[in-house]
Amino acid sequence: xxxxxxxxxxxxxxxxxxxxxxxxxxxxxxxxxxxxxxxxxxxxxxxxxxxxxxxxxxxxxxxxxxxxxxxxxxxxxxxxxxxxxxxxxxxxxxxxxxxxxxxxxxxxxxxxxxxxxxxxxxxxxxxxxxxxxxxxxxxxxxxxxxxxxxxxxxxxxxxxxxxxxxxxxxxxxxxxxxxxxxxxxxxxxxxxxxxxxxxxxxxxxxxxxxxxxxxxxxxxxxxxxxxxxxxxxxxxxxxxxxxxxxxxxxxxxxxxxxxxxxxxxxxxxxxxxxxxxxxxxxxxxxxxxxxxxxxxxxxxxxxxxxxxxxxxxxxxxxxxxxxxxxxxxxxxxxxxxxxxxxxxxxxxxxxxxxxxxxxxxxxxxxxxxxxxxxxxxxxxxxxxxxxxxxxxxxxxxxxxxxxxxxxxxxxxxxxxxxxxx
Numbered sequence: 001x002x003x004x005x006x007x008x009x010x011x012x013x014x015x016x017x018x019x020x021x022x023x024x025x026x027x028x029x030x031x032x033x034x035x036x037x038x039x040x041x042x043x044x045x046x047x048x049x050x051x052x053x054x055x056x057x058x059x060x061x062x063x064x065x066x067x068x069x070x071x072x073x074x075x076x077x078x079x080x081x082x083x084x085x086x087x088x089x090x091x092x093x094x095x096x097x098x099x100x101x102x103x104x105x106x107x108x109x110x111x112x113x114x115x116x117x118x119x120x121x122x123x124x125x126x127x128x129x130x131x132x133x134x135x136x137x138x139x140x141x142x143x144x145x146x147x148x149x150x151x152x153x154x155x156x157x158x159x160x161x162x163x164x165x166x167x168x169x170x171x172x173x174x175x176x177x178x179x180x181x182x183x184x185x186x187x188x189x190x191x192x193x194x195x196x197x198x199x200x201x202x203x204x205x206x207x208x209x210x211x212x213x214x215x216x217x218x219x220x221x222x223x224x225x226x227x228x229x230x231x232x233x234x235x236x237x238x239x240x241x242x243x244x245x246x247x248x249x250x251x252x253x254x255x256x257x258x259x260x261x262x263x264x265x266x267x268x269x270x271x272x273x274x275x276x277x278x279x280x281x282x283x284x285x286x287x288x289x290x291x292x293x294x295x296x297x298x299x300x301x302x303x304x305x306x307x308x309x310x311x312x313x314x315x316x317x318x319x320x321x322x323x324x325x326x327x328x329x330x331x332x333x334x335x336x337x338x339x340x341x342x343x344x345x346x347x348x349x350x351x352x353x354x355x356x357x358x359x360x361x362x363x364x365x366x367x368x369x370x371x372x373x374x375x376x377x378x379x380x381x382x383x384x385x386x387x388x389x390x391x392x393x394x395x396x397x398x399x400x401x402x403x404x405x406x407x408x409x410x411x412x413x414x415x416x417x418x419x420x421x
Contacts, residue, residue, distance in 0.1 A: 022093060023091065030184055032180075034152060069102060074089055139404060186365045244401075258293075261300065262290060266289025271289070273317075308407055
């Protein structure tokens with residue numbers, strides 16, 4: 001069972017002790033990401049994340065910062081999304097003090113060395129180039145751009161090369177100062193540790209955290225009245241496409257229905273689209289349907305890698321399954337399978353301490369509430385055949401369809417004609 005502690009300054013601590021574990025994860029989530037940026041500083045959240053590994057007052061060089069964790073075989077990293085930035089260290093349980101000391105050190109003591117900032121510009125630009133050469137990943141960025149356009153929700157988390165080359169140290173420092181504050185931060189400890197004195201320990205390590213109000217994000221503008229297509233012409237042997245619809249967000253009361261719908265369509269190897277596209281026709285190695293849920297945005301999207309010559313064959317088949325599930329109630333047996341799949345997969349994923357930390361801290365930060373796995377299972381169990389039909393009818397409409405793809409295509413109008421239900 002988890003425990004939540006809120007300190008006087010607004011800093012939140014989530015503890016999930018696991019006596020049977022051998023490791024412990026210390027995770028910090030900060031409620032800021034690319035949705036909190038401006039056109040001029042897009043990419044700054046990700047840039048700052050990189051800089052937190054470049055030296056602190058206590059550990060002044062990159063090597064001095066990471067070597068203590070390497071000495072104990074730790075797993076450590078950081079990540080940036082639209083909504084939050086995270087830093088974590090996973091260690092053998094006997095090294096919990098090192099994990100807490102290290103993660104508080106990078107959070108509170110990062111120096112943002114000017115020379116390291118200049119070097120890191122090149123590193124991040126190469127990271128951008130890497131993603132541009134990975135269409136399976138980059139098509140996801142095109143999908144967001146298609147849906148949300150020129151607003152924070154539609155910008156790339158990593159930013160543009162121009163911004164990366166021009167963002168100043170002062171901008172990074174000011175952004176850190178405004179966003180990395182107590183009320184905007186959740187600390188989570190999951191795994192094997194003694195609860196005795198742990199609150200006092202965390203309070204000690206984070207006693208110097210800044211207290212201020214963080215900058216809020218702009219509302220997302222949702223606007224669509226006809227099918228949309230975005231092409232990224234590129235000479236490839238395989239086209240990577242994303243085809244889907246705007247749907248419900250994380251705070252919507254039908255979000256669990258939406259998740260079940262996504263699993264039925266393409267969330268498992270016996271899902272409808274996997275069977276139709278891969279098993280029956282053999283025209284894709286991978287095809288999957290995901291539901292993405294943020295507090296202010298949500299969508300359901302199918303992604304696939306298709307031989308260029310079969311793209312115009314695959315798109316109508318995907319749409320046929322969308323139409324089918326929005327016209328006819330799914331069999332009870334199929335619904336039960338999807339529910340058990342979600343519950344089973346969730347249970348397996350939550351066996352590790354880092355997954356536990358992300359699960360609990362993510363809910364606290366984004367939803368300001370925490371549901372246990374058992375509470376989520378109950379909500380999944382309540383999803384009915386009529387629920388699936390109802391939201392499928394709502395989201396699968398011709399005017400809501402969106403297609404983004406990377407491949408040797410230039411005729412946008414021809415592909416747009418395929419977007420029919």
